[in-house]
Amino acid sequence: MAKRSLPKHVGFIPDGNRRWAASRGLSKEQGYGFGIEPGLVLFEMCRSLGIPEVSVYCFTQDNTKRPSLQIQAFRSACVTFAEEIARQGAALLVVGDETSSQFPPELRPFRTRQGGGMRVNLLVNYGWEWDLDGLRQGSIRSHEVSRLDLIVRWGGGRRLSGFLPVQSVYADFYVVEDYWPDFRPEHLEQALGWFKDQDQTLGG
Amino acid sequence: MAKRSLPKHVGFIPDGNRRWAASRGLSKEQGYGFGIEPGLVLFEMCRSLGIPEVSVYCFTQDNTKRPSLQIQAFRSACVTFAEEIARQGAALLVVGDETSSQFPPELRPFRTRQGGGMRVNLLVNYGWEWDLDGLRQGSIRSHEVSRLDLIVRWGGGRRLSGFLPVQSVYADFYVVEDYWPDFRPEHLEQALGWFKDQDQTLGG
Numbered sequence: 001m002a003k004r005s006l007p008k009h010v011g012f013i014p015d016g017n018r019r020w021a022a023s024r025g026l027s028k029e030q031g032y033g034f035g036i037e038p039g040l041v042l043f044e045m046c047r048s049l050g051i052p053e054v055s056v057y058c059f060t061q062d063n064t065k066r067p068s069l070q071i072q073a074f075r076s077a078c079v080t081f082a083e084e085i086a087r088q089g090a091a092l093l094v095v096g097d098e099t100s101s102q103f104p105p106e107l108r109p110f111r112t113r114q115g116g117g118m119r120v121n122l123l124v125n126y127g128w129e130w131d132l133d134g135l136r137q138g139s140i141r142s143h144e145v146s147r148l149d150l151i152v153r154w155g156g157g158r159r160l161s162g163f164l165p166v167q168s169v170y171a172d173f174y175v176v177e178d179y180w181p182d183f184r185p186e187h188l189e190q191a192l193g194w195f196k197d198q199d200q201t202l203g204g
Numbered sequence: 205m206a207k208r209s210l211p212k213h214v215g216f217i218p219d220g221n222r223r224w225a226a227s228r229g230l231s232k233e234q235g236y237g238f239g240i241e242p243g244l245v246l247f248e249m250c251r252s253l254g255i256p257e258v259s260v261y262c263f264t265q266d267n268t269k270r271p272s273l274q275i276q277a278f279r280s281a282c283v284t285f286a287e288e289i290a291r292q293g294a295a296l297l298v299v300g301d302e303t304s305s306q307f308p309p310e311l312r313p314f315r316t317r318q319g320g321g322m323r324v325n326l327l328v329n330y331g332w333e334w335d336l337d338g339l340r341q342g343s344i345r346s347h348e349v350s351r352l353d354l355i356v357r358w359g360g361g362r363r364l365s366g367f368l369p370v371q372s373v374y375a376d377f378y379v380v381e382d383y384w385p386d387f388r389p390e391h392l393e394q395a396l397g398w399f400k401d402q403d404q405t406l407g408g
């Protein structure tokens with residue numbers, strides 16, 4: 001069976017911000033701000049490696065049921081990150097329900113992809129049902145997002161939690177036990193090394 | 205966060221039959237027959253434990269692109285298994301495209317659930333696109349299959365390979381390195397033990 005080289009599209013689930021904060025004696029919402037800088041390092045790594053497309057699970061419609069201090073914190077971290085990578089030339093697309101008040105107005109222009117560099121898809125106020133419900137009108141709402149080859153999740157959880165169900169059908173799933181704010185470049189290196197050793201059969 | 209007890213619905217991906225056969229000097233298609241008996245042991249274990257519902261990935265529309273000897277072998281193994289658990293009183297539902305010649309005619313009666321014991325859903329000539337395409341007419345085609353709590357995959361693969369994308373959104377994913385025909389009861393015991401230690405947040 002064919003061995004692979006670099007994935008064409010990697011999904012990232014940066015989980016564990018709240019647990020990280022609690023483990024340091026901080027309040028839960030303080031964890032999100034510490035996730036921005038690791039995201040920028042990861043973005044730069046992917047760009048240097050030549051990965052053509054990445055998707056990041058920022059927050060979901062379900063997440064907006066949390067306490068308002070947390071919502072403010074992850075929304076703000078998300079906007080800061082998005083604006084910074086747009087400034088750095090990412091071809092940014094934001095995927096999520098922009099008709100809701102939970103959608104940050106600053107990100108509305110990015111519901112259409114902007115820019116010409118590495119494709120970065122940020123899931124913002126995203127919901128898997130919202131996404132699939134698009135099929136009733138013809139196609140999933142994330143139809144501009146390509147199929148995922150590899151998904152990397154931080155924080156030890158071994159589940160997708162609603163992350164792009166259609167694009168995830170054949171993705172290899174790599175779990176990092178560390179919480180997201182403890183991101184280190186080796187996490188991505190190890191995930192990519194592991195990915196190369198996986199067989200790819202696509203059911204054939 | 206709440207700790208769980210027994211999952212209400214477990215999905216099984218019994219992968220590795222061909223690799224198991226090759227490792228024993230058998231031809232690839234001979235592996236499938238060795239998967240039937242482990243399946244019956246697993247079925248009995250789940251029933252004894254009181255798990256209310258299980259789903260098994262038998263074969264997909266993509267799998268039917270394989271050499272015809274292999275297709276015959278997995279179809280035959282699948283029918284033998286289905287008929288035996290029906291005989292043993294499972295509430296059997298077969299989910300898959302029955303309009304195709306690849307669908308075993310013997311299983312057609314089970315496209316409607318039969319029987320009143322543990323619910324067992326067998327994915328037979330199943331395809332994730334076939335399933336989701338049902339949304340265009342109102343609901344997914346696997347709408348009678350409930351949400352999965354836990355998915356156990358044999359054969360080391362860390363991917364869903366198109367297994368029930370809607371029901372899998374919040375499922376915990378447990379991987380057994382052994383090939384499916386090398387199934388041992390400890391595999392399920394370890395998966396259930398691990399499952400109990402996972403947090404359940406459902407995004408909240």
